[in-house]
Amino acid sequence: MSNGHxxxxxxxxxxxxxxxxxxxxxxxxRSSKHFTVLLEGLACMxxxxxxxxxxxYAFHHPGxxxxxxxxxxxxxxxxxxxxxxxxxxxxxxxxxxxxQTMQRHPVVGRALWRASMxxxxxxxxxxxxxxxxxxxxxxxxxxEQLFRLGPDNRVIPLNxxxxxxxxxxxxxxxxxxxxxxxxLGVLSEKRxxxxxxxxxxxxxxxxxxxxxxxxxFLSRWDLHxxx
Amino acid sequence: MSNGHxxxxxxxxxxxxxxxxxxxxxxxxRSSKHFTVLLEGLACMxxxxxxxxxxxYAFHHPGxxxxxxxxxxxxxxxxxxxxxxxxxxxxxxxxxxxxQTMQRHPVVGRALWRASMxxxxxxxxxxxxxxxxxxxxxxxxxxEQLFRLGPDNRVIPLNxxxxxxxxxxxxxxxxxxxxxxxxLGVLSEKRxxxxxxxxxxxxxxxxxxxxxxxxxFLSRWDLHxxx
DNA sequence: CGTGCTGTTGAGGACGATCAATGACGGTGG
DNA sequence: CCACCGTCATTGATCGTCCTCAACAGCACG
Numbered sequence: 001m002s003n004g005h006x007x008x009x010x011x012x013x014x015x016x017x018x019x020x021x022x023x024x025x026x027x028x029x030r031s032s033k034h035f036t037v038l039l040e041g042l043a044c045m046x047x048x049x050x051x052x053x054x055x056x057y058a059f060h061h062p063g064x065x066x067x068x069x070x071x072x073x074x075x076x077x078x079x080x081x082x083x084x085x086x087x088x089x090x091x092x093x094x095x096x097x098x099x100q101t102m103q104r105h106p107v108v109g110r111a112l113w114r115a116s117m118x119x120x121x122x123x124x125x126x127x128x129x130x131x132x133x134x135x136x137x138x139x140x141x142x143x144e145q146l147f148r149l150g151p152d153n154r155v156i157p158l159n160x161x162x163x164x165x166x167x168x169x170x171x172x173x174x175x176x177x178x179x180x181x182x183x184l185g186v187l188s189e190k191r192x193x194x195x196x197x198x199x200x201x202x203x204x205x206x207x208x209x210x211x212x213x214x215x216x217f218l219s220r221w222d223l224h225x226x227x
Numbered sequence: 228m229s230n231g232h233x234x235x236x237x238x239x240x241x242x243x244x245x246x247x248x249x250x251x252x253x254x255x256x257r258s259s260k261h262f263t264v265l266l267e268g269l270a271c272m273x274x275x276x277x278x279x280x281x282x283x284y285a286f287h288h289p290g291x292x293x294x295x296x297x298x299x300x301x302x303x304x305x306x307x308x309x310x311x312x313x314x315x316x317x318x319x320x321x322x323x324x325x326x327q328t329m330q331r332h333p334v335v336g337r338a339l340w341r342a343s344m345x346x347x348x349x350x351x352x353x354x355x356x357x358x359x360x361x362x363x364x365x366x367x368x369x370x371e372q373l374f375r376l377g378p379d380n381r382v383i384p385l386n387x388x389x390x391x392x393x394x395x396x397x398x399x400x401x402x403x404x405x406x407x408x409x410x411l412g413v414l415s416e417k418r419x420x421x422x423x424x425x426x427x428x429x430x431x432x433x434x435x436x437x438x439x440x441x442x443x444f445l446s447r448w449d450l451h452x453x454x
Numbered sequence: 455c456g457t458g459c460t461g462t463t464g465a466g467g468a469c470g471a472t473c474a475a476t477g478a479c480g481g482t483g484g
Numbered sequence: 485c486c487a488c489c490g491t492c493a494t495t496g497a498t499c500g501t502c503c504t505c506a507a508c509a510g511c512a513c514g
Contacts, residue, residue, distance in 0.1 A: 047355070055355055069348070072341045076348055076440035106333050113340035114299045120343060121296070121303055123350035128274070128282055130357040131395050134502075159460065168358050170503055175462065191461075191511080213303035361470070386492065397471050402494060418479080418493075 012101070013091035015039065019084050026082035031070030034092040038064045041088030042157055045069070047079050056166040058122050061148050066090065068116050086157060121211045130168060137167040138177045139186070139205035146195060147209050156193040239328070240318030242266065246311050253309035258297030261319040265291050268315030269384055272296070274306050283393040285349050288375050292342050293317065313384060348438045357395060364394040365404045366413070366432035373422060374436050383420040
């Protein structure tokens with residue numbers, strides 16, 4: 001998504017770079033004090049279960065709010081973390097300042113609410129996907145990430161493990177799904193995830209981007225944060 | 228959940244009863260004009276797919292807001308409906324009046340936001356459940372509904388089809404899971420879903436109610452809506 | 455040149471889907 | 485009262501998807 005709305009609040013934020021892959025960016029403790037925005041890199045909202053399994057709920061791209069879930073629900077979301085999947089930089093705003101801003105500009109609160117609802121929308125989509133065959137699940141996730149990365153991008157900066165932990169397949173079976181997609185001429189033969197036939201990929205995934213709803217979100221935010 | 232917060236806004240609402248099982252209570256069109264609260268009965272947020280399959284995302288009990296998802300995201304949630312699962316009555320508030328109320332009382336908006344986040348929380352839980360074996364999935368859903376119905380309730384007003392459409396199992400396999408739960412002495416032998424060993428059920432489901440977070444939600448709302 | 459992470463392959467088995475048929479129950483109308 | 489119907493619950497059998505285990509290959513890192 002565009003980063004337009006970040007310009008407006010950049011002066012309120014403390015910027016922190018140099019976050020490394022694997023680091024936990026946002027957890028309950030942090031979220032209770034700061035509000036966080038991803039500026040550069042790729043992150044994910046995740047839970048690590050006792051047995052070592054990891055559930056990835058969603059991916060965060062530059063411009064996304066991090067740890068929204070903990071903002072109003074610290075207790076019920078203790079187990080959720082935001083983990084850096086590449087080297088990242090973030091911006092933070094003191095919780096107090098955020099509260100004040102929301103007081104003065106109710107539309108800011110609404111923008112955050114809207115962002116939470118897009119998250120919920122992604123979760124609903126994942127639930128639907130959970131009933132699909134493996135190849136379609138993987139294909140749909142790739143479509144989603146292509147969409148979020150923007151039209152020029154063909155390489156998705158994820159590995160197969162991360163995909164597996166997101167769509168709920170074993171790594172082995174995820175790998176076999178990737179091979180299917182290569183055999184179908186959708187992905188390149190390279191080791192990374194490179195899409196060579198976007199159209200075909202969307203067909204396989206039955207992808208409809210509306211659930212990601214970029215429509216009204218940015219305009220509202222941009223409109224009111226500066227006023 | 229308690230209905231305390233409903234008292235505060237009851238005078239703003241138009242009450243409409245006599246809604247029958249199977250009726251669509253809230254869809255995009257309705258949500259754009261009215262804001263809806265479930266007063267009596269049981270409903271569910273659902274999507275019907277082309278192939279006839281139904282995905283139930285969550286259940287709504289008295290006191291829940293209906294069609295929240297459509298409030299800010301009409302276009303991206305066109306396919307989602309709220310369907311009555313029993314005879315229901317609802318309260319509606321004109322969209323305009325709701326907007327005004329949110330203007331005057333920012334905390335109202337926040338309460339709605341909070342409610343959306345609990346929904347998201349339920350969806351996340353469903354994603355985790357999707358990786359569990361069938362019996363555990365069913366058990367967890369039953370725990371969730373027991374929790375929402377209140378401590379005195381042992382009979383869950385769902386049928387096996389609705390459970391299947393929620394946890395993402397075939398009806399046949401859902402039925403076999405119910406038989407397992409009966410054999411384990413968790414459910415009674417009756418045709419309805421009656422829990423006789425709650426403790427055991429929670430153990431099987433590894434149930435932790437925190438994701439439903441009733442903690443701060445009601446207090447905040449009650450505190451400010453009247454002021 | 456080892457070490458670690460990711461990707462790949464094969465084999466076997468479990469879980470759950472599907473199909474098809476039957477049973478139980480409540481309601482309706484004759 | 486009985487016959488009929490629709491909905492939901494139940495059963496058996498077969499099949500396919502996906503998981504698990506185990507091993508190895510490719511590549512980047514020091």
